[in-house]
Amino acid sequence: MTNEQHASLRIEHVPQTLRELAVERLRAAIMSGRFPSGYRLVERTLVDQLGVSRSVIREAIRYLEAEGLVEIQPRQGPIVATLDWDKARQIYDIRLRLEAAAAADCARLLDTSARADLQAALQRLKEAFLSDDPQVLYDATTRFYEVIFVTAGHHIAWEIVQRLNGRISRLRALTLASTDRHVSGQARMQRIAEAIFAQDPDRAGEAVREHLTEAAEIASKLLHVANKDDQRMGQ
Amino acid sequence: MTNEQHASLRIEHVPQTLRELAVERLRAAIMSGRFPSGYRLVERTLVDQLGVSRSVIREAIRYLEAEGLVEIQPRQGPIVATLDWDKARQIYDIRLRLEAAAAADCARLLDTSARADLQAALQRLKEAFLSDDPQVLYDATTRFYEVIFVTAGHHIAWEIVQRLNGRISRLRALTLASTDRHVSGQARMQRIAEAIFAQDPDRAGEAVREHLTEAAEIASKLLHVANKDDQRMGQ
DNA sequence: TACGGAATGTTGGCATACCATCTTCCGGTC
DNA sequence: GACCGGAAGATGGTATGCCAACATTCCGTA
Structure with a gap:
């Protein structure tokens, strides 16, 4: 049990896949405020900015969506989650x-x-x-x-x-x-x-x-x- | 603010995309125990079982991963999260x-x-x-x-x-x-x-x-x- | 000039193709 | 018979292509 007792103390699992990297980049961009609240995350734009394919971007967005950092607006796609x-x-x-x-x-x-x-x-x-x-x-x-x-x-x-x-x-x-x-x-x-x-x-x-x-x-x-x-x- | 005050009381947003449907199906399968703890979620198998493409399956898995219901084993792919x-x-x-x-x-x-x-x-x-x-x-x-x-x-x-x-x-x-x-x-x-x-x-x-x-x-x-x-x- | 509609562009949803890696298994050689 | 090596299969990672829905723009007609 808990074989990862102090795992989170360590350097945090160097990301290997592009997807993990993309999640980190997007999260950093959102948390730093570079992508402000309500900002539209247009997939093809992110493709250009991050230099990866849409598959990677889309999977990263799904992850951040479940994380609560991104919201999906029906028929409009993902935006940075708003906070009241x-x-x-x-x-x-x-x-x-x-x-x-x-x-x-x-x-x-x-x-x-x-x-x-x-x-x-x-x-x-x-x-x-x-x-x-x-x-x-x-x-x-x-x-x-x-x-x-x-x-x-x-x-x-x-x-x-x-x-x-x-x-x-x-x-x-x-x-x-x-x-x-x-x-x-x-x-x-x-x-x-x-x-x-x-x-x-x-x-x-x-x-x-x-x-x-x-x-x-x-x-x-x-x-x-x-x-x-x-x-x-x-x- | 909180324009969704009682949103969760309602029937829960009929899912429209295949992805949302896939998330619900997979979550139900895991929560019901049909996919037991540690069960390998092989993408191409799920493609056959759910009748959708790998894109959909993969995005659904990303969501469930962030949700904590699925874990990714490096070099082995996703499995149903274990619980000790x-x-x-x-x-x-x-x-x-x-x-x-x-x-x-x-x-x-x-x-x-x-x-x-x-x-x-x-x-x-x-x-x-x-x-x-x-x-x-x-x-x-x-x-x-x-x-x-x-x-x-x-x-x-x-x-x-x-x-x-x-x-x-x-x-x-x-x-x-x-x-x-x-x-x-x-x-x-x-x-x-x-x-x-x-x-x-x-x-x-x-x-x-x-x-x-x-x-x-x-x-x-x-x-x-x-x-x-x-x-x-x-x- | 104003209005309607068709053409075009944008964008997300979905499917498929390709590749690298790892596993497995079979055959050949010692 | 055992061991080693390579081929074939399995599987996840990534890229790309197609389509439908929606928005926008522009042109033609009243």
């Missing part, structure tokens, strides 16, 4: 529950090896907060949570959270970039880590809940501002 | 958290219309418990939860739970069929409904937790028995 505040709220709520549970179990199951992993992830996170590159902070945050989920043995929950994060990636990037967040985020992350190091499940869960509640509030403001911008710009 | 107790445990744990949250919010948000829906679903569930057809009970149970999730506004959580249910469908069928379950299951469902009708979120959440904890225990026993059978039969 109701959906975002639901996603933050699910994340809150799954991440709190993971942090609590992580605190319970912490062993020497996991402690070292978490320590390293926390250190990297601290450095990332000093960095100017949003991507670095994004990656470090992801890594921090990954250690928590994997240590807790919540592999499936981690997959779910990663997918949900994909759907709110732009919101998440904005949230992480927010200056308020910059200050308090680091402190909150620190508190999560401390509770886990102290092996206090309740406090770890509570720390995550506070952290994510704040994140959701910031996201709410940002999304509403963004929506107003969209309306003003007529899109 | 560690994965099943994780899935039950996630379901527990999401369903408890949905029941609580459902209790909070219950209005006249939702009350009627839930009442109808409960009635159908009671009749299903008297039925001999496992499928009827399965469908009625699904419908009961669907009303809870939709009323709570937890549409995304409902999608996630449905997917997770797909991955443990055989376990779930066994659990529902278990005679112990037959007796206590109905009582527990009744308690969940009563707590929601009383608009008592805490009690509703607790009732769901008890219900699912029991279900997970039954599933645990069944899965371990099944695994022993598998070993005995050399597969």
Whole structure:
């Protein structure tokens, strides 16, 4: 069982097929905002852009469709999934529950090896907060949570959270970039880590809940501002 | 926003493309156990069985792969996803958290219309418990939860739970069929409904937790028995 | 000038063809 | 008889071709 216990800690299976590569490229393009919400994914255009055949593109789109990153409009084909505040709220709520549970179990199951992993992830996170590159902070945050989920043995929950994060990636990037967040985020992350190091499940869960509640509030403001911008710009 | 507020209550978008049809057929075949765990999904064989081209089959497989119902083995192609107790445990744990949250919010948000829906679903569930057809009970149970999730506004959580249910469908069928379950299951469902009708979120959440904890225990026993059978039969 | 329709282009759905790799099996040689 | 090598089959990966539906444009007629 679980012969992939720490599989997700590793370098993530170098993609071999064009299809896997295409999925990654498209996902990156969507999550980075290069393909904005509602953007039409015209197959033949993507063929030119990625330099692969339509078969590959279409299969990649099917995958991303099931993942929730792409929606199919009947008679119009695939578009980048849209996000309104109701959906975002639901996603933050699910994340809150799954991440709190993971942090609590992580605190319970912490062993020497996991402690070292978490320590390293926390250190990297601290450095990332000093960095100017949003991507670095994004990656470090992801890594921090990954250690928590994997240590807790919540592999499936981690997959779910990663997918949900994909759907709110732009919101998440904005949230992480927010200056308020910059200050308090680091402190909150620190508190999560401390509770886990102290092996206090309740406090770890509570720390995550506070952290994510704040994140959701910031996201709410940002999304509403963004929506107003969209309306003003007529899109 | 949420212009599909009650979309999932309806008859579910009559599939138009062969691909959607193929996804449904394959999913049904897997969930019913006709394609058992680990079964190789050979594309050209499926072409003959479903009477469509490989393009359609392959795209359907991509979708089910992202859904977690199918796994791709490098250099061997797709197989029906396998399930060990560690994965099943994780899935039950996630379901527990999401369903408890949905029941609580459902209790909070219950209005006249939702009350009627839930009442109808409960009635159908009671009749299903008297039925001999496992499928009827399965469908009625699904419908009961669907009303809870939709009323709570937890549409995304409902999608996630449905997917997770797909991955443990055989376990779930066994659990529902278990005679112990037959007796206590109905009582527990009744308690969940009563707590929601009383608009008592805490009690509703607790009732769901008890219900699912029991279900997970039954599933645990069944899965371990099944695994022993598998070993005995050399597969 | 305005309206209708036909021609053309765009695009997704579906089918098929080709190729590389891996497996299997058969035959020949030692 | 055993072992090795190659041919044939099986199978997934990829590319391409065809078609129907829909949108767009342009021309002809009233």
